[in-house]
Amino acid sequence: MNETASSDDKTRRDFLLLSTITVGAVGAGLAAWPFVDVMNPAADTLALSTTEVDLAPIEVGQSITVVWQGRPVFIRYRTAAEIKEAEAVALSDLIDPQADKDRVQKPEWLIMVGICTHLGCIPLGQKANDPKGEFGGWFCPCHGSHYDTSGRIRKGPAPKNLVVPAYTFLTDTTIKIG
Amino acid sequence: MSNKFLENPVIKWIEYRLPVFSFINESVGSGYPTPKNLNYWWNFGSLAGIVLAIMVATGIVLAMNYTPHVDYAFESVERIMRDVNYGWLMRYIHMNGGSMFFIVVYIHLFRGMYYGSYKKPRELLWIIGIIIFLTMMATAFMGYVLPWGQQSFWAATVITNLFSAIPLIGEYIVTWLWGGFSVDNPTLNRFYAFHYLLPFVLFGLVFVHLWALHVHKSNNPLGIDIKGPQDTIPFHPYYTMKDLFGLGVFLIFFMFFVFFAPNFFGEPDNYIKANPMVTPTHIVPEWYFLPSYAVLRAVPDIWFISAKLGGVIGMFGFTLVLLLLPWLDRSPVRSAQFRPIYRQFFWVFVADCFILGWVGANTPDAVFYGIPFLWIGRVATVYYFGHILVLIPLISILEKPKTLPDSISAAVTAKGAAPDTAQGAAE
Numbered sequence: 001m002n003e004t005a006s007s008d009d010k011t012r013r014d015f016l017l018l019s020t021i022t023v024g025a026v027g028a029g030l031a032a033w034p035f036v037d038v039m040n041p042a043a044d045t046l047a048l049s050t051t052e053v054d055l056a057p058i059e060v061g062q063s064i065t066v067v068w069q070g071r072p073v074f075i076r077y078r079t080a081a082e083i084k085e086a087e088a089v090a091l092s093d094l095i096d097p098q099a100d101k102d103r104v105q106k107p108e109w110l111i112m113v114g115i116c117t118h119l120g121c122i123p124l125g126q127k128a129n130d131p132k133g134e135f136g137g138w139f140c141p142c143h144g145s146h147y148d149t150s151g152r153i154r155k156g157p158a159p160k161n162l163v164v165p166a167y168t169f170l171t172d173t174t175i176k177i178g
Numbered sequence: 179m180s181n182k183f184l185e186n187p188v189i190k191w192i193e194y195r196l197p198v199f200s201f202i203n204e205s206v207g208s209g210y211p212t213p214k215n216l217n218y219w220w221n222f223g224s225l226a227g228i229v230l231a232i233m234v235a236t237g238i239v240l241a242m243n244y245t246p247h248v249d250y251a252f253e254s255v256e257r258i259m260r261d262v263n264y265g266w267l268m269r270y271i272h273m274n275g276g277s278m279f280f281i282v283v284y285i286h287l288f289r290g291m292y293y294g295s296y297k298k299p300r301e302l303l304w305i306i307g308i309i310i311f312l313t314m315m316a317t318a319f320m321g322y323v324l325p326w327g328q329q330s331f332w333a334a335t336v337i338t339n340l341f342s343a344i345p346l347i348g349e350y351i352v353t354w355l356w357g358g359f360s361v362d363n364p365t366l367n368r369f370y371a372f373h374y375l376l377p378f379v380l381f382g383l384v385f386v387h388l389w390a391l392h393v394h395k396s397n398n399p400l401g402i403d404i405k406g407p408q409d410t411i412p413f414h415p416y417y418t419m420k421d422l423f424g425l426g427v428f429l430i431f432f433m434f435f436v437f438f439a440p441n442f443f444g445e446p447d448n449y450i451k452a453n454p455m456v457t458p459t460h461i462v463p464e465w466y467f468l469p470s471y472a473v474l475r476a477v478p479d480i481w482f483i484s485a486k487l488g489g490v491i492g493m494f495g496f497t498l499v500l501l502l503l504p505w506l507d508r509s510p511v512r513s514a515q516f517r518p519i520y521r522q523f524f525w526v527f528v529a530d531c532f533i534l535g536w537v538g539a540n541t542p543d544a545v546f547y548g549i550p551f552l553w554i555g556r557v558a559t560v561y562y563f564g565h566i567l568v569l570i571p572l573i574s575i576l577e578k579p580k581t582l583p584d585s586i587s588a589a590v591t592a593k594g595a596a597p598d599t600a601q602g603a604a605e
Contacts, residue, residue: 036354039368045358065455069359072455118486120339121332121457141459142336143475144543159484 050178052170055109063126065114068177072114072122073165074138078149083107085136086150093154096161100150103164111167111175112151116140117160123147138162205392211410212417213398215590219293220396220417221424222286227384228425229279234377236272240265244324246370248363251326252451270440276318277443278432280466283311291503292524294512295397301504303390308500310383315497317376318464320369327448328458334361334369336461340474343487360454400589401512402582409586460541468538469531470496473562476537476555492559499566506566509574516580520573527565533558 051068053075058064063076078086086100087107104110116123118140124130125138125147133139133146135154140147145156152161167177183189184199193199203209243262245254258265287307290296296304323334338355342348357364395404404410411417435442443465447458463471470493477488514521537555544551583589 039357040354041356041358042364045362045364049359067455070362070454071360119336121336121461122455140457142457142461143541157485159486 050176052174052176054174056173060108065126066177068113068165073177074110074112074114074126074151074162076110078108078110082136082149086148086152089148089150089152095153096159098150098152098161103150103152103161105167105169109175110149110151111177112162112164114138114162116142116145116158117153117162118143118145118156118158123162205388206418207414208412210392210413211395211404211407212413213396213404213409213586214411215398215400215586216396216417216420217399218424219285219289219399221421221428222282222289224421225282225424225428226279226286229275229282230377230380230384233272233275233279234381236268236275237374237377239268240272241374244370246324246367248326248366248452251324251366255325267436270436274432274435274440274443276321277435277464277466278428279314280318282428283314284466287311287500288528291527292514292521293397293399294401294507294509294514296504297507297512298504299394300390300397303387303394304504305501306383306387306390308497310380310387312497313376313380313383315467317373317380318466320373320376322464323366323369324373325448326366326452328450328452328456329445329448329461331361331452331454332457332461333463334365337463338365340490340493343484343490345487362454397512398586399513399515400583400586401516402586405585405587462539465535465539468536469534470538472534472538472555473559476552476559478556496562499563503566503570506570507574508571509577509579511579511582516582517573517577518580519577520570523565523569523573527562530558530561530565534562 049069051066051073053066055075055077058075058077060077061079063074065072065074067073083100089100091097091099101107103112114122114126119142121140121142123138123140123145125132131139131141133155135146135148137149137151138147139145140156140158143157145158146154147158147162148154150161151164153159165177167175170176184193189199200209240258243254243258243265245251255269258269260266262268290304290307319333319337323330338352338361341351341355344351353359355365356362357368395410445462450458462468473496474489474493477485477492479485480488483491509517509520511517514524533554537551537558540546540551546554
């Protein structure tokens with residue numbers, strides 16, 4: 001009688017201990033989450049997450065840089081020659097294979113985040129007299145990455161093509177990025 | 179501490195309730211027995227502590243005049259330089275103090291490696307030291323961001339982007355670190371908060387470091403244990419005086435930079451306000467990060483690990499691998515003085531660290547007499563890890579150490595000195 005009671009007592013103790021620890025750990029985890037999430041982007045930061053751009057003043061062959069989420073976005077009105085050059089590249093020649101048509105909604109408008117995918121520098125090539133690298137697109141001066149006229153990585157340490165952000169054409173000449 | 183002092187009724191009254199005076203006496207006073215043969219390399223621990231105190235003292239007055247906002251940070255630093263009374267002095271001491279801190283700590287680390295101070299029973303003391311070093315690096319990095327110059331901004335961008343190399347969750351971690359979608363006001367604010375917090379964490383870690391130190395006492399140039407009172411002298415007045423003398427010499431060196439070359443360790447680009455739209459053509463970290471920066475850039479694509487991820491692993495591994503040192507070095511002899519092979523490789527290792535620093539200061543596509551820096555960096559990186567992970571264990575097993583002296587006292591006093599081990603007698 002006594003033995004049964006004590007072994008019952010033992011399993012009951014174990015159960016109580018384990019369930020207390022489990023519930024305690026879940027509670028501690030839940031209490032810790034706000035302290036983690038408080039460091040994520042705040043509502044006002046998120047509210048600035050879209051940018052509208054009027055494309056009408058941009059001429060063929062010209063590039064502009066706009067700010068989206070504090071980052072530069074390159075918008076290039078590509079010439080027919082640049083589009084042809086970008087489309088003609090074989091996918092097997094690319095470090096991060098992606099067809100030009102998958103990087104644009106309208107072939108003449110190339111829109112991408114102007115941040116080198118290596119370590120976050122801003123590539124050169126937006127201004128007419130900037131170095132444009134060996135592939136006629138952009139060149140990152142920090143560690144020497146070359147991008148082509150579709151913003152794809154062709155040579156250098158960057159692992160990925162320049163990122164194409166989500167954007168929609170609101171009208172023929174206005175876009176909303178984000 | 180004299181008995182007369184402890185017999186003072188007020189001191190006695192306090193001591194009975196809070197034994198603070200005997201605690202001080204046994205920590206840094208005449209009640210703390212210290213090996214009698216410590217040389218000047220043993221000054222750098224206390225120097226590091228003093229630099230930490232100088233950094234906190236100058237930091238707090240800078241904080242009273244600094245504004246952690248992207249629109250005002252750069253201007254508030256300029257105001258400190260021009261308008262605040264002695265603001266220029268406070269800032270130059272703080273700025274150069276960061277470099278001094280690393281110089282002192284690097285010497286302290288190399289001293290530990292040369293004299294085998296990390297070996298049993300001081301493994302935890304060593305590990306706490308490495309944690310202190312990591313905390314220092316985080317503090318220095320975040321402090322460098324605060325003036326919000328071009329180098330500040332792009333250092334913050336490049337270093338936080340390193341975390342994007344972590345598979346799957348990397349991008350989320352970077353956004354979380356930034357509190358936004360790029361390095362911006364939220365990032366500056368939290369870096370300021372951490373830069374203020376971490377020095378106090380450092381104080382706590384230093385306390386634990388000293389606690390561990392005082393259990394088994396200081397190592398010494400001979401690397402043999404204290405065998406009795408004849409091997410020691412009281413910390414006060416002998417080493418308090420010696421530390422103070424060293425402090426004087428160190429302050430001459432420190433103040434030379436503060437007064438005559440305050441921007442020697444800095445980058446001129448950091449006097450241009452941060453511009454998120456333009457990257458400076460040549461980004462370099464502060465000099466004390468150059469060796470690990472060289473490792474970051476030296477790693478190529480290896481199998482399925484991209485160069486970016488590999489570089490990040492290498493950069494963090496550069497410091498973390500030191501944690502294993504007490505177990506990689508299997509030699510029972512601590513001091514390199516009695517280890518003829520290890521002693522030579524130690525100096526090769528020091529040279530290798532300097533080479534890595536030199537590589538880190540150059541662009542990777544630069545060339546030195548026909549040899550690309552990239553390859554110099556790769557060879558030096560392989561040597562660095564090879565030294566710690568392969569050479570140290572191998573040497574410690576194969577090398578035949580010289581005969582150790584019987585005791586510290588026998589080796590360093592004229593009475594008991596064998597002629598070839600009397601080097602410490604000058605103490």
